[in-house]
Amino acid sequence: MKQIPLDYHVISEQESKEQSDAFYSKMNKRRSVRVFSDKAVDKGIIENIIKTAGTAPSGAHKQPWFFVAISNKQVKQKIREAAETEEKAFYNGRASEEWLKDLEPFETNWEKPFLETAPWIIVVFKRVYDITPQGTSKNYYAQESVGIACGMLISAIHNAGLVTLTHTPSPMNFLRNILERPAHEKPFLLLPVGYPAKNTTVPNLVRKAVDEISLFIE
Numbered sequence: 001m002k003q004i005p006l007d008y009h010v011i012s013e014q015e016s017k018e019q020s021d022a023f024y025s026k027m028n029k030r031r032s033v034r035v036f037s038d039k040a041v042d043k044g045i046i047e048n049i050i051k052t053a054g055t056a057p058s059g060a061h062k063q064p065w066f067f068v069a070i071s072n073k074q075v076k077q078k079i080r081e082a083a084e085t086e087e088k089a090f091y092n093g094r095a096s097e098e099w100l101k102d103l104e105p106f107e108t109n110w111e112k113p114f115l116e117t118a119p120w121i122i123v124v125f126k127r128v129y130d131i132t133p134q135g136t137s138k139n140y141y142a143q144e145s146v147g148i149a150c151g152m153l154i155s156a157i158h159n160a161g162l163v164t165l166t167h168t169p170s171p172m173n174f175l176r177n178i179l180e181r182p183a184h185e186k187p188f189l190l191l192p193v194g195y196p197a198k199n200t201t202v203p204n205l206v207r208k209a210v211d212e213i214s215l216f217i218e
């Protein structure tokens, strides 16, 4: 493949320190939100967020992701109904005792009104393989690649002053049917996107300290 010059501008160590401090402080304010305002969000902002996710690295540059952004009220209602059916089964028997206990601090239940209240829902699909004119083409490390793209999507949502919830109604195959996506796309995450409702509260979580999540070998 043709090589091109890297678009890169060196910054000083001081700038590097300041920017990494500022970025960490900003990202440390990100929280999952479960109660949304119905205030509209411009489509262009959602497009920018998706474009940012699309800059993620991927195995052999296969870009094995597909994003469906929904603001249509009828479609959001269908998604809510189907998600609540799955979540009802999950909370009323499908989930293990241990899992339900781990979820207790979040005070969640089968009801998902945010799937209708939030102005947008982004559904992320993982392309297990690609369809090409010759047949099919394999995707490598699709799980890792789409996971990274989702991290960048969530960061872009936060950077745009919006909030989201990483939502995984289980199982999620209903999304493929409602959104009429092909069989080689597997639903990966469901993210309501918008503004938090007034006076929203979040669980008082503590994040692990750097020495609990890392080891430096110098």
Ligand SMILES: Cc1cc2nc3c(=O)[nH]c(=O)nc-3n(C[C@H](O)[C@H](O)[C@H](O)COP(=O)(O)O)c2cc1C
Pocket: 030, 031, 032, 033, 034, 106, 108, 165, 166, 167, 168, 169, 202, 205
């Ligand atoms: C893969 C994944 C799946 C999740 N699924 C759900 C979900 O279905 N419902 C929910 O309320 N929260 C869900 N969460 C949100 C987590 O509970 C939340 O990220 C965690 O409690 C940390 O809180 P924070 O995001 O505010 O830092 C999920 C998070 C991840 C990363």
